[in-house]
Amino acid sequence: MTSPLLRLGTRGSKLALTQAGLVRAALAASVPALSAPDAIEIVAIKTTGDAIQDRPLSEAGGKGLFVKEIEEAMLGGRIDAAVHSMKDMPTAQPPGLAIQAFLPREDVRDVLIAGSIGRIADLRQGAVVGTAALRRRALLLHRRPDLQIVNLRGNVETRLAKRESGIVEATILALAGLNRLGMGHVGTPIPEDEMLPAVGQGAVCIEARTDDARTRAWLAAIDHAATAICVSAEHAMLAVLDGSCRTPIAGHAILTGDRLHLRGLIARPDGSEVIFTERHGGVGDAVAMGRDAGQELKRRGGPGFFTEA
Secondary structure: OOOOOEEEEEOOOHHHHHHHHHHHHHHHHHOHHHOOOOOEEEEEOOOHHHHOOOOOHHHOOOOOOOOHHHHHHHHOOOOOEEEEEHHHOOOOOOOOEEEEEEOOOOOOOEEEEEOOEOOHHHOOOOOEEEOOOHHHHHHHHHHOOOOEEEOOOOOHHHHHHHHHOOOOOEEEEEHHHHHHOOOOOOOEEOOOOOOOOOOOOOOEEEEEEOOOHHHHHHHHOOOOHHHHHHHHHHHHHHHHOOOOOOOOEEEEEEEEOOEEEEEEEEEOOOOOOEEEEEEEEEHHHHHHHHHHHHHHHHHHHOOOOOOOO
């Protein structure tokens, strides 16, 4: 048995393995050396974020909990590259690692899953909604302060099963993940004006060692430039805000031709206040736009904005 030329690390959930499969297929189609069926191995790695199911990730350390063990495996040479959901990524990578490529971005919207109910406005008074995301919680409460928001962790299948069993009346998932799992028909997409997506939502990134020239060259062959530009603006904004799972932050950049439109917001965890901003600029301004938007939001929010009211 020949050794694989490239070992891709990822989380072990069905969605994570599906995303790694998309990366493998893209590489096999674009890099002749990786076209053989056994050229790329997918290695599932259990992360701290997967192990914690009894409390919000914001209470356990926030962002990075879904990538730490995978990055350690990469630095240790057990894998060559890692496939991540971009919204799980911290704003900076450990020394020796860097994001090298993106797949084309999926639909960034959130989806309301509430049986026959298709709008947040139509949920019953005091309805119980399950989500572990502070962003979703804050934006739900901003529109519907009467809702009861409870922590709901687990993979897509687990959360859908909990809603079906009546533990919660509604939940919210990312449309991108549902689409990749062939479940895009489940629920109703929420307009971005009602629920701006998480930074990086819908994007799959591939991380590798900076000194691994061969792997970096292979990944460059599948890098989707437009997604990279949009995410760079969003992450620049997030970095200024020191964003993590502890802070309700949303951001989405759209590239049309050579023009970029960035929208961002911060919210109090209880939804009592939302501060919004946007920027327009050229492709080369992506990072500067993100930083400027983040600085404005930080200034307008002031010290202590993210403390529960």
